[in-house]
Amino acid sequence: MTEENDVPQTDADPQETTNEETAAPETKLAEDDGVIAADAPVDVKFADLGLDEKLLKGILDAGYETPTPIQAKAIPEAIKGRDVLGIAQTGTGKTAAFTIPMIHRLSRGRARARMPRSLVLAPTRELAAQVAESFEKYGKHHKLSMALLIGGVSFKDQEIALTRGVDVLIATPGRLLDHFERGKLLLTGLEVMVVDEADRMLDMGFIPDIERIFNLTPFTRQTLFFSATMPPEITRLTQAFLSAPARVEVSRPAQTAETITQLIVKLPKNDDRLKRATLRKLIDDAEGLQNGIIFCNRKKNVDIVAKSLQKYGYNARPIHGDLAQSFRMETLQKFRDGELKLLVASDVAARGLDIPEVSHVFNFAVPVNSDDYVHRIGRTGRAGRKGTAVMMVTPGDDKSYDAVLKTTEMVGIEEVDLSEFFSEWKDDDSGKGGRGKGRGDRDRSERSDRGERSERSDRSERSDRGGRGRRNRHNDVPAMDHADNVKGFGDHVPDFMKVA
Numbered sequence: 499m500t501e502e503n504d505v506p507q508t509d510a511d512p513q514e515t516t517n518e519e520t521a522a523p524e525t526k527l528a529e530d531d532g533v534i535a536a537d538a539p540v541d542v543k544f545a546d547l548g549l550d551e552k553l554l555k556g557i558l559d560a561g562y563e564t565p566t567p568i569q570a571k572a573i574p575e576a577i578k579g580r581d582v583l584g585i586a587q588t589g590t591g592k593t594a595a596f597t598i599p600m601i602h603r604l605s606r607g608r609a610r611a612r613m614p615r616s617l618v619l620a621p622t623r624e625l626a627a628q629v630a631e632s633f634e635k636y637g638k639h640h641k642l643s644m645a646l647l648i649g650g651v652s653f654k655d656q657e658i659a660l661t662r663g664v665d666v667l668i669a670t671p672g673r674l675l676d677h678f679e680r681g682k683l684l685l686t687g688l689e690v691m692v693v694d695e696a697d698r699m700l701d702m703g704f705i706p707d708i709e710r711i712f713n714l715t716p717f718t719r720q721t722l723f724f725s726a727t728m729p730p731e732i733t734r735l736t737q738a739f740l741s742a743p744a745r746v747e748v749s750r751p752a753q754t755a756e757t758i759t760q761l762i763v764k765l766p767k768n769d770d771r772l773k774r775a776t777l778r779k780l781i782d783d784a785e786g787l788q789n790g791i792i793f794c795n796r797k798k799n800v801d802i803v804a805k806s807l808q809k810y811g812y813n814a815r816p817i818h819g820d821l822a823q824s825f826r827m828e829t830l831q832k833f834r835d836g837e838l839k840l841l842v843a844s845d846v847a848a849r850g851l852d853i854p855e856v857s858h859v860f861n862f863a864v865p866v867n868s869d870d871y872v873h874r875i876g877r878t879g880r881a882g883r884k885g886t887a888v889m890m891v892t893p894g895d896d897k898s899y900d901a902v903l904k905t906t907e908m909v910g911i912e913e914v915d916l917s918e919f920f921s922e923w924k925d926d927d928s929g930k931g932g933r934g935k936g937r938g939d940r941d942r943s944e945r946s947d948r949g950e951r952s953e954r955s956d957r958s959e960r961s962d963r964g965g966r967g968r969r970n971r972h973n974d975v976p977a978m979d980h981a982d983n984v985k986g987f988g989d990h991v992p993d994f995m996k997v998a
Contacts, residue, residue, distance in 0.1 A: 552639035566591030581743035584724040596722045601637040613687035614667035623648040650823025671707035696725035758879035790858035804842040814840035861889035864898045
């Protein structure tokens with residue numbers, strides 16, 4: 499079971515298990531630093547972890563038998579009641595690494611009004627929603643109550659859920675504090691607290707809020723803390739609020755999965771119209787395309803590409819942080835359900851997507867860094883399935899592309915030959931017909947000619963009528979000539995403005 503995509507670890511996934519740098523022991527807890535290396539292949543099943551029977555049934559019902567390395571190492575420590583510091587990237591299965599032990603612990607006990615038993619803090623609404631889905635999936639045989647406190651949703655509905663009492667509270671920091679300040683929430687009964695993607699919280703300026711929330715909770719709580727990196731501010735936070743944690747590390751993936759066919763297309767020039775046309779060509783020619791995610795580097799381009807695809811009849815929708823929450827949730831659900839074929843996304847919005855099967859990934863722009871590239875194409879080729887990732891490279895992208903190529907150690911990458919397509923496009927672009935370019939020029943010329951003839955005719959008709967003068971275009975009353983225009987109030991000056 500993996501994190502946002504929740505795909506089981508089959509044998510040895512190179513993207514999740516490769517570790518050339520870590521030499522820490524595999525299973526033994528080091529006495530000096532408490533580090534548990536989670537990169538070596540694990541030879542355990544979920545049935546070996548001592549989980550509650552109902553919980554184990556929920557996991558097996560979801561189709562998972564073998565935990566990922568971080569799950570195999572973090573879950574036993576969390577079940578013991580230890581604090582856990584998990585250092586892991588997206589796609590390693592860290593969401594299940596904390597939801598599973600939480601369900602195991604919360605299966606005994608009962609929630610009280612306004613006093614949640616556990617709390618999960620997530621940096622964004624999308625990630626909070628993914629955590630909620632994880633609890634629903636694995637805890638379906640338990641009767642645990644849950645509330646999701648995120649922006650874009652009515653306060654009233656959230657307050658009703660809190661009043662009834664919840665076992666699991668999942669929230670973004672800002673919305674949680676809003677409810678606390680309204681007196682609708684108490685954290686004094688908290689048994690477990692989780693901070694997910696702490697380094698991203700730091701980037702978004704949430705650390706002061708997190709510190710405040712920590713101080714509202716009892717010191718007896720268990721804390722599960724996850725971050726992809728450990729900058730000084732995050733290290734300080736863990737030292738202040740975690741008690742002798744088990745430190746579980748998963749190294750950053752250095753290469754892409756072998757199940758992904760990686761293709762590149764080198765465009766002859768920087769032309770936005772050509773780039774969008776090339777994307778349509780790639781979609782049309784894609785073998786076995788069931789669905790696809792198209793990544794853009796900017797929100798503006800996400801909107802432009804999505805509208806362009808829709809214009810040409812493709813089943814596509816955009817998703818990025820500036821869109822309404824209801825629209826984003828609806829879009830993701832349609833994509834999961836197969837009602838939407840193409841999702842045009844920004845990197846931030848796509849982080850945390852829970853979509854098990856994606857056949858194709860299209861990089862409309864070369865990603866800013868290699869980590870983004872690994873994350874993008876990691877949306878396909880999961881759990882032994884075949885996937886295809888295509889990257890479009892323009893002349894100005896050479897430096898970024900070379901950096902991605904070097905850092906990710908891409909092997910066997912193939913270049914798609916679209917020289918004939920580009921040649922035809924050049925002919926179209928030069929006005930030799932095709933794609934409606936010449937027709938568009940003629941249409942504009944005809945409209946211009948018709949407009950000029952119509953304008954001359956109207957002027958002639960008004961001149962022939964004579965004596966009626968120009969008319970106000972808003973209320974059809976005669977307009978005065980400039981010479982007759984009255985400035986100010988004329989003779990009708992209000993009394994209060996007259997000088998005594």
